[in-house]
Amino acid sequence: METSRRTRAASASLALTLAALTALTAAPTAGAATALPGVTPRAETPVLYDDEAGGNADADDPAIWRDPAAPERSLVIATAKEGGLRVYDLDAREVQSVPAPASPGPGDAPGRFNNVDLVHGIGLGSGRADVAVTSDRGTDRLRIYRVDRDRPGGPLTDVTDPAAPRVFSASQDEVNEQRTAYGLATWKDRATGRSYAVVSRRERTALALLELTAGPGGTVGYRKVRTLDLPAAFRLPDGTSWSPCAEPGEGPQVEGMVVDPASGTLFAGQEDVGIWRLRADLTGTPRLQEKVREYGVPGTYDEQTEECVPGADPGYGGTRLSADVEGLTLLTERDGDGHLLASSQGDDTFAAFDREASDGHEYEGGFRVTAAPGGPDGSEECDGAAVLNAPLGRKYPHGLLVVQDGHATPEDGERGATGFKFVDLRDVLDALDP
Structure with missing residues (x-):
């Protein structure tokens, strides 16, 4: 999410979290966040600063590209909002900075890259290549970048x-209102070989399915297949209706998303509500799989403080996630099992759920990304995450987890400082199965 909304939402989320956790404090559960193990990063990227001096760069969402010929030369591709894209090697060193598009005209919004994902082996002219697809919130478009590890210049x-x-x-005026392309997940239909992106809309509940298509001269475009709206209001067990507290005019948006290619299942994180499970082609009926703790907690928006004042917790929420739910990523295992990992932004933890629907996507544990003694700091208010369970050379022989850090150090006064942390996947697996 953008920095300004994160600042407002942090206060509101904290207040709601305290209200929702009152009962948990009196009677801790097995999933209590304080009991979770910690894993430490092996590396961290240079700090990004979200101000004019820092290029208005705000870390958000990563993707991991594996070089099949030389896994140790794999890359992490990450969004930096108005700062465009950053590309890092496995030492977390920057190897390329790609600017976001400039404003199309006076007073128009500039490009702002929000989420990024990968498509492997897409048709480009006479051949095939891997591409990085990013949602450009500033222009309400997708942008697609070919990945060529040895290309001069990046x-x-x-x-x-x-x-x-x-x-x-429908117009540039609507774009400037910034209810535009936000969250993103790509997937390939195994039956047809066609590639798709599912895109969410900022401050709305809408999802759009886009098919990626070959364009002229080796370019890639897309066409809209269908849309789907998730609920904005929810019927509670006591018969009342509830909507998450927000600034007037804002709906409960989705950002973190991931598709399980084996089943064609989309997991979508509605930030203040929970995790939905639905078909990636946006047909059928969505199911709210996991609720945040704050689900059902009433709130009143205070225009003077720009914060939500929470009411009493009726006890209808979940126990594993604190709003916002962010950073969904799929940890697949070689035997077909695996975990859905979710960033629980409200309490700085990560939750793991069983990949298989037949097991009810049961909760399978959680962890924190904590500071390494004398090394990188941990991850707080994590927006985006990406995991890859494949060997990546000597540095990460078991695979890699990359998470965004919403409060990177060193901080510099009022400057918003963010970055990404690299975690050995073996440490994550050990934390989930000690």
Whole structure:
């Protein structure tokens, strides 16, 4: 989420979390956040600063690209909002910075890259290549970059079809309102081989399914297949209706998303509500799989403080996630098992759920990313996360987890400082199965 909304939401989320956790304090559960093990990062990226001096760069969402010929030369591709994209090697050193598009005109919003995901083996002209797809909230479009590890000047090349349409907005005036492309997850239909992106809309509950298509001259475009709206209001067990507290005019948006390619299942994190499970082609009926603790807690928006004042917790929420739910990523295992990992932003933890629907996507443990003694600090208010269970050379022979850190150090006064932490996947697996 953007820094300004994060600042407002942090106070509101804290107040709601305290109200929702009152009962948990009196009677701790097996999933209490304080009991979770910690894992420490092996590396961290240079700090990004969200101000004019720092290039308005705000870390948000990573993706891990594996070099099949030389896994130790794999890359992490990450969004930096108005700062565009950053590409890092496995030492967390920056190897390329890709700027976001400039404003199309006076008073118009500039490009702002929110989420990023990968598509492998997509058709480009006469051949195939891996591409990074990012949601550009500033222009309400997707941008697509070819990944070529040995290209002079950097591994990413913009191959977006110039005719790529806006995702949700009908005009530039609507784009400037910034209810635009936000969260993103890509997937490939195993039956047809076609590649897709599911995109969410900022401050709304809408999801759009876009098919990626070949454009002229080796470019990639997309066409809208269908849309789906998740609920904005919810019927509680006592018969009342509840909607998450927010600034007037804002709906409960989705950001973190991931698709399980084996089942064609989309997991979508509605930030103040919980995790939905639905078909990735946006057909069928969505199911709210896991609620945040604050689910059902009433709140009143105070315009003077720009905060939500919580009421009494009726006890209808979950026990594993504290709003916002963010950073969904799929940890697949070689035997077909695996975990859905989710960032529980409200209490700085990560929750793991069983990948298989037949097991009810049961909770399987959690962990924190904590500071390494004499090394990188941990992760707080994590927005985005990506995991890859595959060998990546000597540094990460068991795989890698990359998480965003919403409060990177060293901080510099009032400057918003963010970055990414690299965690050995073996440490994560050990924490989940001690």
